[in-house]
Amino acid sequence: MSKSITAEELKQIKDQQAELGQVLNQIGQLEANKHALLHKIAGINEDIEDTKKQLEEKYGSINIDLETGTYTEIESEE
Numbered sequence: 001m002s003k004s005i006t007a008e009e010l011k012q013i014k015d016q017q018a019e020l021g022q023v024l025n026q027i028g029q030l031e032a033n034k035h036a037l038l039h040k041i042a043g044i045n046e047d048i049e050d051t052k053k054q055l056e057e058k059y060g061s062i063n064i065d066l067e068t069g070t071y072t073e074i075e076s077e078e
Contacts, residue, residue, distance in 0.1 A: 014038075061073065061076070
Protein backbone atom coordinates (compact mmCIF):
# COMPACT_ATOMS: atom_id res chain seq x y z
CA MET A 1 0.00 0.00 0.00
CA SER A 2 1.46 3.32 -1.01
CA LYS A 3 1.09 6.38 1.17
CA SER A 4 0.89 9.99 -0.02
CA ILE A 5 1.31 13.44 1.40
CA THR A 6 -1.54 15.88 0.98
CA ALA A 7 -2.03 17.77 -2.26
CA GLU A 8 -1.34 21.02 -0.40
CA GLU A 9 1.97 19.67 0.95
CA LEU A 10 2.98 18.44 -2.50
CA LYS A 11 2.14 21.84 -4.02
CA GLN A 12 4.20 23.57 -1.34
CA ILE A 13 7.23 21.36 -2.10
CA LYS A 14 6.88 21.87 -5.85
CA ASP A 15 6.56 25.64 -5.42
CA GLN A 16 9.66 25.72 -3.21
CA GLN A 17 11.65 23.66 -5.73
CA ALA A 18 10.53 25.92 -8.58
CA GLU A 19 11.53 29.03 -6.62
CA LEU A 20 14.91 27.50 -5.81
CA GLY A 21 15.46 26.70 -9.49
CA GLN A 22 14.64 30.28 -10.47
CA VAL A 23 17.03 31.73 -7.90
CA LEU A 24 19.83 29.38 -8.95
CA ASN A 25 19.23 30.39 -12.58
CA GLN A 26 19.46 34.08 -11.64
CA ILE A 27 22.71 33.42 -9.76
CA GLY A 28 24.09 31.74 -12.88
CA GLN A 29 23.17 34.74 -15.00
CA LEU A 30 24.76 37.10 -12.48
CA GLU A 31 27.96 35.04 -12.43
CA ALA A 32 28.11 35.10 -16.23
CA ASN A 33 27.67 38.89 -16.20
CA LYS A 34 30.32 39.17 -13.48
CA HIS A 35 32.73 37.11 -15.58
CA ALA A 36 32.16 39.31 -18.62
CA LEU A 37 32.63 42.48 -16.58
CA LEU A 38 35.87 41.17 -15.07
CA HIS A 39 37.19 40.61 -18.60
CA LYS A 40 36.12 44.14 -19.51
CA ILE A 41 38.01 45.51 -16.48
CA ALA A 42 41.14 43.64 -17.59
CA GLY A 43 40.84 45.20 -21.06
CA ILE A 44 40.38 48.69 -19.65
CA ASN A 45 43.41 48.21 -17.39
CA GLU A 46 45.49 47.20 -20.42
CA ASP A 47 44.32 50.33 -22.25
CA ILE A 48 45.25 52.46 -19.24
CA GLU A 49 48.74 50.96 -19.13
CA ASP A 50 49.19 51.56 -22.89
CA THR A 51 48.12 55.19 -22.47
CA LYS A 52 50.50 55.63 -19.52
CA LYS A 53 53.39 54.31 -21.62
CA GLN A 54 52.55 56.61 -24.53
CA LEU A 55 52.31 59.65 -22.25
CA GLU A 56 55.53 58.74 -20.47
CA GLU A 57 57.34 58.44 -23.81
CA LYS A 58 56.04 61.86 -24.83
CA TYR A 59 56.28 63.80 -21.53
CA GLY A 60 58.50 61.71 -19.27
CA SER A 61 57.42 60.77 -15.73
CA ILE A 62 54.54 63.04 -14.78
CA ASN A 63 51.55 63.37 -12.49
CA ILE A 64 48.42 64.53 -14.31
CA ASP A 65 45.60 66.55 -12.74
CA LEU A 66 42.54 64.75 -14.13
CA GLU A 67 40.36 67.82 -13.63
CA THR A 68 42.46 70.30 -15.60
CA GLY A 69 44.86 68.21 -17.69
CA THR A 70 47.86 70.02 -16.26
CA TYR A 71 50.81 67.99 -15.17
CA THR A 72 53.88 68.18 -12.98
CA GLU A 73 57.07 66.32 -13.56
CA ILE A 74 58.03 63.59 -11.13
CA GLU A 75 61.53 64.17 -9.86
CA SER A 76 63.53 60.99 -9.75
CA GLU A 77 65.15 60.07 -6.45
CA GLU A 78 68.83 59.35 -6.94
